[in-house]
Amino acid sequence: MAEGNQDNKSSNQMWGGRFASGPAAIMEEINASIGFDKKLYAQDIRGSIAHATMLAQKGIISAEDKDKIVHGLNTIRGEIESGQFQFSRKLEDIHMNIEARLAELIGPAAGRLHTARSRNDQVALDFRLWVKEELQKTESLLSDLIKAFLDRAEDHADTVMPGFTHLQTAQPVTFGHHCMAYVEMFGRDRQRVRHAIEHLDECPIGSAALAGTGYPIDRHMTAEALGFREPTRNSIDTVSDRDFALEFLSIAAISATHLSRLAEEIVIWSTPQFGFIRLSDAFSTGSSIMPQKKNPDAAELVRAKTGRINGSLIALLTVMKGLPLAYSKDMQEDKEQVFDAAESLELALAAMTGMIRDLTVRADRMKAAAGSGFSTATDLADWLVREAGLPFRDAHHVTGRAVALAEQKGCDLAELSLEDLQAIHESITADIYNVLTVEASVASRKSYGGTAPAQVRRQIAWWRARN
Ligand code: ARG
Numbered sequence: 001m002a003e004g005n006q007d008n009k010s011s012n013q014m015w016g017g018r019f020a021s022g023p024a025a026i027m028e029e030i031n032a033s034i035g036f037d038k039k040l041y042a043q044d045i046r047g048s049i050a051h052a053t054m055l056a057q058k059g060i061i062s063a064e065d066k067d068k069i070v071h072g073l074n075t076i077r078g079e080i081e082s083g084q085f086q087f088s089r090k091l092e093d094i095h096m097n098i099e100a101r102l103a104e105l106i107g108p109a110a111g112r113l114h115t116a117r118s119r120n121d122q123v124a125l126d127f128r129l130w131v132k133e134e135l136q137k138t139e140s141l142l143s144d145l146i147k148a149f150l151d152r153a154e155d156h157a158d159t160v161m162p163g164f165t166h167l168q169t170a171q172p173v174t175f176g177h178h179c180m181a182y183v184e185m186f187g188r189d190r191q192r193v194r195h196a197i198e199h200l201d202e203c204p205i206g207s208a209a210l211a212g213t214g215y216p217i218d219r220h221m222t223a224e225a226l227g228f229r230e231p232t233r234n235s236i237d238t239v240s241d242r243d244f245a246l247e248f249l250s251i252a253a254i255s256a257t258h259l260s261r262l263a264e265e266i267v268i269w270s271t272p273q274f275g276f277i278r279l280s281d282a283f284s285t286g287s288s289i290m291p292q293k294k295n296p297d298a299a300e301l302v303r304a305k306t307g308r309i310n311g312s313l314i315a316l317l318t319v320m321k322g323l324p325l326a327y328s329k330d331m332q333e334d335k336e337q338v339f340d341a342a343e344s345l346e347l348a349l350a351a352m353t354g355m356i357r358d359l360t361v362r363a364d365r366m367k368a369a370a371g372s373g374f375s376t377a378t379d380l381a382d383w384l385v386r387e388a389g390l391p392f393r394d395a396h397h398v399t400g401r402a403v404a405l406a407e408q409k410g411c412d413l414a415e416l417s418l419e420d421l422q423a424i425h426e427s428i429t430a431d432i433y434n435v436l437t438v439e440a441s442v443a444s445r446k447s448y449g450g451t452a453p454a455q456v457r458r459q460i461a462w463w464r465a466r467n
Helices: 002-009 023-031 034-057 063-081 094-112 118-153 175-200 219-225 233-240 243-269 295-318 330-358 363-369 376-386 394-407 417-426 432-433 438-446 453-464
Strands: 161-163 168-175
Touching: 034 094, 034 118, 034 219, 034 330, 063 094, 094 118, 094 453, 118 175, 118 233, 118 243, 118 330, 118 453, 161 175, 161 363, 161 438, 168 175, 168 363, 168 438, 175 243, 175 453, 233 376, 243 295, 243 330, 295 330, 363 438, 376 394, 376 432, 376 438, 417 432
Parallel strands: none
Antiparallel strands: 161 168
16 A cells, blocks of 8 residues: 555656656557648648638638638638647647637637537548549559650560560560559559549548538538548448558558569669669669669659558557457557658659669660570470471470480580471471571460560550559
């Protein structure tokens, strides 16, 4: 008991050492979101203006009060944008900071703004508006990247390079075809973004705390004023739902994964050993000790951003997974994850677009590599099937012997003599040399979606019509 009394006298002796003041200060620190949710100021003001306008139209507040509110909110926007606004942590979040300043500016009319709403539907609205704008930005950044790839693909529809599986030389492809693979990937990301915009295009405001409101509000009016397709249909779901944030983060994670694979290829291709590309000075750095080095830092950082973005997705999924309906304060932790991922993704997309636009393609190096590693072995097997009528499995075996012979002689398949080839299979004729070159190999892959230059040009045209 005596010990207990002592504890009471100095309440934060056990755990308060790191804090200058008592529990109230710690509460303020854990509770406040103004440090990061000030980013939502423009959405908060837009939402409040739409809400106040609707309240006046429905006769819930007077037109004079509405005018004062709108004028005051516009003043506050100016104060924030010119850096004059004093944000206060005591006022917790952006919603209360703005409302308190409104009261200072216009007096009691400010108190009427919060009629028929709660911070729960207010934050759901502000955050949705923010994520919607971010998705629109992402869509346009993805379009820029797709455009950069289409331009490179067009220039290099005929440029041969080795295609890889297991990062081992597989079959010759064109660099244009490889570029178009990324167009498909980023095109899918862009579709996902468009779908996410459709999914979130419902307006939360008017759901109030969780149950709706008794005031005769018009939620269709606010939805329309704020550019949403329609109001949300269930007030409980509306204040509990952060799917739009999770969807943004999943899309960001998938897109970042694509960027990371591309970054990895850029890192590999720009090594002296591969030498397929040369990065522009603008997107690489030198070494402070090794004068010969040119490092692909931008690509490496794009690759690394993926870690942060994936982390944000996992963080928010984990925050949400145990929450009962409806709003819980846990959900305040949604914003930093989304803001951080959005910033990282924007930067990664812009850096990648710059790198793709600026890099030099070393077609000679690509071509030399395309011909090494017996990359036309499949073409030899296909010739045996087509011209000599062998079953593919037998053709595969015959080709394997040709590869072994070339390896033993230290030459390429196309450098084996006709006698050598005929000793392996008597049906081989001089026509075989027409398929053993890398150009013949890529030109022969005319199947829809294949690497033949004509097919690549066809796919470029398909995307041009959609970009
Ligand atoms: N700052 C809060 C958040 O970001 C706003 C909503 C607070 N609502 C409440 N009932 N405390 O989630």
